[in-house]
Amino acid sequence: MALMTGEEYIESLRRLKTRVYMFGEQVENWVDHPIIRPSINSVAMTYDLAQDPEYADLMTAKSSLTGKTINRFTHLHQSTDDLVRKVKMQRLLGQKTGACFQRCVGMDAFNAVFSTTYELDEAKGTKYHENFVKFLEMIQDEDLVVDGAMTDPKGDRGKAPHAQPDKDLFLRIVERLPDGIVVRGAKAHQTGAVNSHWHLIMPTIAMREADADYAVSFACPSDAEGLFMVYGRQSCDTRKLEDPCSVDVGNSRFGGQEALVVFDDVFIPNEYVFMAGEYEFAGMMVERFAGYHRQSYGGCKVGVGDVVIGAAALAAEYNGAEKASHIKDKLIEMTHLNETLFCCGIACSAEGHPTKAGNYQIDLLLANVCKQNVTRFPYEIVRLAEDIAGGLMVTMPSQKDFESELPAGRGGESVGEICRKYFATREDMDVEDRQKVLRLLENLCLGTAAVGYRTESMHGAGSPQAQRIMISRQGNIQGKKDLARAIAGIENR
Ligand code: SF4
Numbered sequence: 001m002a003l004m005t006g007e008e009y010i011e012s013l014r015r016l017k018t019r020v021y022m023f024g025e026q027v028e029n030w031v032d033h034p035i036i037r038p039s040i041n042s043v044a045m046t047y048d049l050a051q052d053p054e055y056a057d058l059m060t061a062k063s064s065l066t067g068k069t070i071n072r073f074t075h076l077h078q079s080t081d082d083l084v085r086k087v088k089m090q091r092l093l094g095q096k097t098g099a100c101f102q103r104c105v106g107m108d109a110f111n112a113v114f115s116t117t118y119e120l121d122e123a124k125g126t127k128y129h130e131n132f133v134k135f136l137e138m139i140q141d142e143d144l145v146v147d148g149a150m151t152d153p154k155g156d157r158g159k160a161p162h163a164q165p166d167k168d169l170f171l172r173i174v175e176r177l178p179d180g181i182v183v184r185g186a187k188a189h190q191t192g193a194v195n196s197h198w199h200l201i202m203p204t205i206a207m208r209e210a211d212a213d214y215a216v217s218f219a220c221p222s223d224a225e226g227l228f229m230v231y232g233r234q235s236c237d238t239r240k241l242e243d244p245c246s247v248d249v250g251n252s253r254f255g256g257q258e259a260l261v262v263f264d265d266v267f268i269p270n271e272y273v274f275m276a277g278e279y280e281f282a283g284m285m286v287e288r289f290a291g292y293h294r295q296s297y298g299g300c301k302v303g304v305g306d307v308v309i310g311a312a313a314l315a316a317e318y319n320g321a322e323k324a325s326h327i328k329d330k331l332i333e334m335t336h337l338n339e340t341l342f343c344c345g346i347a348c349s350a351e352g353h354p355t356k357a358g359n360y361q362i363d364l365l366l367a368n369v370c371k372q373n374v375t376r377f378p379y380e381i382v383r384l385a386e387d388i389a390g391g392l393m394v395t396m397p398s399q400k401d402f403e404s405e406l407p408a409g410r411g412g413e414s415v416g417e418i419c420r421k422y423f424a425t426r427e428d429m430d431v432e433d434r435q436k437v438l439r440l441l442e443n444l445c446l447g448t449a450a451v452g453y454r455t456e457s458m459h460g461a462g463s464p465q466a467q468r469i470m471i472s473r474q475g476n477i478q479g480k481k482d483l484a485r486a487i488a489g490i491e492n493r
């Protein structure tokens with residue numbers, strides 16, 4: 001099958017019988033739901049840009065499995081050049097959507113599961129890698145979206161999976177049958193889960209023998225029997241219910257999405273199982289997936305950052321303040337921070353290396369440094385954007401007030417006319433343009449898109465402490481001591 005268009009992707013979702021709950025109700029037509037649809041549009045952009053010859057180098061690749069042209073979001077990276085292109089593709093998508101476009105988690109999971117199953121089979125004589133390759137060939141051929149799912153709810157953080165009072169707080173195998181396994185549990189904060197055709201499940205932490213039932217990796221269709229999702233709400237999400245096209249929404253075309261994915265005794269046939277009890281390999285899968293996803297943030301957050309910087313610059317221009325030296329300096333600082341993140345994304349890619357299975361892995365230390373910076377810089381970029389935007393970003397009346405014909409002034413001026421009079425700036429500026437850019441900034445800094453740009457920058461792909469642990473492991477302090485000893489002429493006793 002050829003690469004799908006965005007429209008074909010959206011139509012393909014209608015054929016799924018995905019079970020979704022939101023605001024206490026089951027959502028029947030979730031594809032057209034005003035809160036969900038913008039996140040579907042973001043994923044559709046990963047299809048539409050792949051159709052555009054201008055972006056073919058970034059958006060498509062030659063499959064290492066079949067030799068066919070595939071969407072890069074389903075690709076196994078074959079070189080450091082592939083890793084660099086991945087980051088550039090993510091920056092492009094961030095620029096085009098101003099939101100999380102969700103398809104990266106699957107791509108990062110493919111690459112982690114591919115290399116881990118290879119080494120697992122080598123050690124244990126299992127057939128997981130073969131299973132996975134067949135699964136991925138199908139995904140590449142049909143150009144599907146896969147939710148790469150790692151994060152368990154985790155219950156009491158002080159207890160291992162098997163020691164939790166409620167055994168379901170980490171996803172686990174509850175039954176082993178001749179033709180497959182039955183799994184129970186959940187994956188939380190799943191980016192793009194509702195918009196995916198399949199889910200690719202991985203364990204969430206390194207595990208010991210007592211947690212063997214929790215060391216499980218498999219693939220499963222979104223509408224499998226026993227699988228359902230509860231949609232995560234976002235700040236200001238119901239503005240889309242009032243009027244999905246209102247200026248007040250800020251970004252009415254695109255958005256991101258997270259959900260709780262519940263596996264209520266789901267049967268997984270053997271052919272879709274990629275780990276079932278080999279706890280020694282859980283840590284490898286986690287570390288590799290996290291490494292790829294920490295690289296990803298050096299692309300996607302930078303692309304969204306470009307939109308934040310552009311919107312702040314426009315807000316200054318509309319206010320007539322763009323020539324002020326402090327505004328120029330703030331835009332320089334925002335650009336410096338944003339490009340520093342891009343440097344990290346490119347660096348961990350350029351320093352990548354092949355795995356035993358043949359696909360390329362990023363440099364782990366640099367990917368963790370990348371993500372650690374992402375937990376900080378978008379916050380500073382947003383702080384500067386709010387500084388430049390001014391308080392009106394959060395005090396501006398609604399679009400309905402701007403449009404209101406209700407007479408309010410002494411001379412019979414309507415509420416709308418009053419709003420347009422008092423929020424006017426430069427004579428050559430349209431008040432509505434000012435409204436639009438401030439609402440876009442509100443959306444990126446505090447609204448639905450802030451889920452992806454702020455809190456996800458903190459916790460997505462692992463919270464800051466997870467990166468610090470990896471940085472301490474990979475930092476080679478011993479080697480650095482040797483360097484200091486050699487220069488100072490100290491003998492290594
Ligand atoms: Fe992709 Fe970024 Fe969203 Fe993760 S947060 S899925 S890397 S766009």
Ligand code: FE
Nearest residue numbers: 191456460461
């Ligand atoms: Fe993420």
